[in-house]
Amino acid sequence: MVRSKRFYNFVQLLFDLIVICFSYFIWTYLKSFFGRPYTSANIASVKVFVPYVIIAYLLLFFIYRLYEVGGVDFYETFLGIFFSSFIIFILGFALSFFLRAFSVPRTVIIYSFIIQIILLALSHFVVNKVYIKVSPPLKVLVLSKDEKEAKTVSEYLKGLRAGKTNVQITLIEGNNFLKKVEDALKNFDLFVIDDTFNVEEKFEMLKFFAYRDKPVYLVPGVYELLLLNPQTHIVNDLTLFEINLVNISGVERIVKRAIDIIVSFVALIIFSPVILIVSLSIIFDSGRPVFFLQERAGVNGKVFKTIKFRTMIKDAEKYTGPVLSSENDPRITKVGKFLRKTGLDEIPQFINVLKGDLSVVGPRPERPELMEKIGEDTPNFDMRLKVKPGITGFAQLHGKYDTPFDDKLKMDLLYAKQRNVILTDIYVMFNTVKLFLLPKKRK
Template identity: 40%
Template sequence: MQSSSIRLLQIDFHLRLTVLLSVFLIFFFNIYGLFSLVRKRLSEIFLNLIVAVANIFIAAMAVTFFMREFEYSRYVIIYSAVFGFILLALWQYVMHQVEVKHLPVPCIFIAADKKEQQKLTEKIRKTYGLEKSGIKLGAPSNHAENIKAIEQADIILIGESIPVEHKEQLLRLANEKMKMVVLVPTLYEISCNKMYLWQIDDLPTQRVSRMRLTLEQRILKRTLDIIVALAALIILLPVMLITAIIVKLDSPGPVIYSQVRVGRFGKEFKVHKFRSMRQDAEAKTGPVLAGENDPRITKFGRFMRATRLDELPQLINVLKGEMSIVGPRPERPFFVEQFIKEKPEYAYRHNVKPGITGLAQIAGKYNTTAYDKLVYDLIYIQNVSVINDLTIMLQTLKVLITKESTEGVK
């Protein structure tokens, strides 16, 4: 009788654990984009899978810690994680091969000026899954040619250099032909992304978003920042202590490097980092962005930058309210002045607190242009939410082991 009740308890436990693991799998597969394999290299898929399975394993260990109905070996979860990864990797590999074999090579129509056409063509040739695409180039003012090109194309790529009236014309033509439209956004399009009905008598108008957070968004974001920063400091304290010791032994100079950066509403503050460069790195040159294979970076500094260990002291900035976990990366006043002169809309990114990580960091590369990073930042500001912040935090784990995300400017 006792053995049968124990068996029933074990079955009940594993059924509940199976449900939890299924929820975790759906959640993390969605976060790391594993339900869609289109235009992804196998190496990227397997990297996403490793990080997803690791997160599922950690979540399962945390949940089972509180499930003490009976004693069991946690090696069961370790074995299931290993075998689960192998089976999922095989499934992902088979589905990837099926998609590669059966997906047709698209034809892309690029509507932009000559300079932007060249840039977009280069980007397409570097994008896995699109590198073999047929490309047609079109002038926005040539209506007859555009109709013919849109009919033959699968994707209509509209550049930021096109006047608004021509964009409307191209969009209308593409919709009539039921083609996919991809837009390189300007500040105007980003601002129009989130608009609200605002009536003047019986006239329907739309109020454009001011690209600022509401009071509710600021409260929720600040609460999440405090919880995550405190938890991260407690968990990572041993790592930070070891890092500090190695920095001190690696090269002469202070362990912590503080530097003035521009924060919310243009207010300056001191950001804290583990020192990754020589003490006199800018004594002769003045402010200079880090370059690829920069000789000023120390041996251990290169490792810290690759793993983002140098950013950990910024958790203190988060607790002080100067930074957020997620947001646009803070820049130095010298570079901010230059960027604003070139692109005045750069100032909009200071409508929110700067962050340790952000959309530009997980979607772009270290050497992505300042303007393209600005576009990512403005898109983030327009779509701030707790869910988006948590998604970016989890996707940052993958970025930490991606080499191209830590390269310097070229």
């Protein structure tokens, strides 16, 4: 019997909770087994302590999407496990203080951290392998009116179920799309409608699948993204959608700004040794200046100067003028290549956040002179200017350096339309930490 993916997600969660509990009590048992037992006060404190750790892990389990099986690179999953365990490790000492559970042995917290990393990684590896082994290939049909667009979508979808996916394309011409889809219903598990259809065609196809209880994914265009999470009003018998480009209230703006200031102060303090080392490395590699100031388009198009570590040779655009950087750009210095791969060149931008030019989370700010060039190939790209730009965001988290601008626009609009911006920011911040150890994401 083939189990659903939700079953394996539940099994993974159950295994993780067992491992968390096991990691704290196994060490107390081993100490007793070898004749050096903890006191009854120690064991009682651990029992008080563990439920709070479980709650913390549940939050991190969903923030780092550790419930995902079959579609995530194991190295990325391991990073999520490591950071979750490390955060719990740090919280362990804080919780033992605030809960007045001073009798929680520090050795229990330390050794449980090691046990958690090993057993959580092992359980995720096994559950993922079993799911892929017993699950049949996922049969996906991409519906499109353009062969090039369909092939692009197909390449992305091949990563589903760890590559155990059979993706086919059906090109729709004229008004025969329902007939073609009808013929394919029994042969595929999932249907994907790309963005080459107009609104009326999308509606007919979605309605068709809805009546037949078939799973269908839609590649959204700007129109669909603008309709995401609207404010609803009913006036007498009239239903209305209030459409805002940015779903953020006045209170959320204040909270978001407070989080920006706190995170930036803490980041600059923590990274102060790194700032010193990087500054000296740049001077020894290519001389001064250490920092590079560049004009960027901020919210509502207001121009500001962003502060970054210099990663290119001096006067890099003296003869070329403003141009987009490429992965193997010869103007990038040796130290600059390392800084760009790790994202350390972005650290000084926390100063921009304190000044109010940037937020920690938001769309990537572009240069004013390049906005017009990008807009020629990507209509509506200037919609991003309604959102305060940020150091990190959906496009940085889910895309790559060379992700097409139209896809980056969709990711940025998806962020702007989130129902709870504060929780979304927290999710992005936690997951951005992983990017420092994911070079393929920073290419």
